[in-house]
Amino acid sequence: MSVFSRRLPVAVLLLGFLYPVPAIAAERPTTPTAGQHLTPTDGDAVHPSGYRGRQAPRLSNAVPSTGKEGDQILLRGTGLGDVTTAVFSVRGLSASASVVSTRDSTVYVHVPRHLDEGTGTVYVTDSTGASSNAVQFTIIAP
Known part of the structure; x- marks a missing residue:
């Protein structure tokens, strides 16, 4: 116990x-009660x-940091092994991306369709619904 x-x-x-x-x-x-300390493992x-x-997933960067719809990109970070969704946002519009594969420190995704050109962000969520921080990504014309 x-x-x-x-x-x-x-x-x-x-x-x-x-x-x-x-x-x-x-x-x-x-x-915590008096004298009791909660120490994370x-x-x-x-x-x-x-x-x-x-811990929630945490992104460090996207490689490459630019791409057009359908391009496969690599997202690096920590706690990414259980990622189920990537969300790209540009100028107030967001679109979910298909996740190709995951490992604890990497996720491969395809840049989604129906987003305008421009600089925006991408973040990921895992199966528990926890969201990562967002990293910068630029959508370019096909």
């Missing part, structure tokens, strides 16, 4: 009688509530 697990006594008041109920285990504290992020989860 982890340091954060506790057995909590529970009782139920039913028809004026107090009935004990078997203790339940609390997996995570909602806030490698690759974990600690939410203010004490929940530990994987």
Whole structure:
């Protein structure tokens, strides 16, 4: 049992009688108690509530940083192994891109159709819905 697990006594008041109920285990504290420190392990992020989860994907750059619709580009970063979607945005318009392949530090995607030329951004989301930061990308004419 982890340091954060506790057995909590529970009782139920039913028809004026107090009935004990078997203790339940609390997996995570909602806030650290006095003297308790929440230390993340490698690759974990600690939410203010004490929940530990994987870190959101993080992009460092796009290679190449320019492309036209249909071009395959490489997105580099960390925590990218579970990426399911890439979103390109230019001048307020956004389009999802098809993900070709993923690894922990790389994602290959195709530049989506129906975006105007110009400089914009691209970011990714993983299967949990966590979004990465955005990196700059320029759409060029075909």
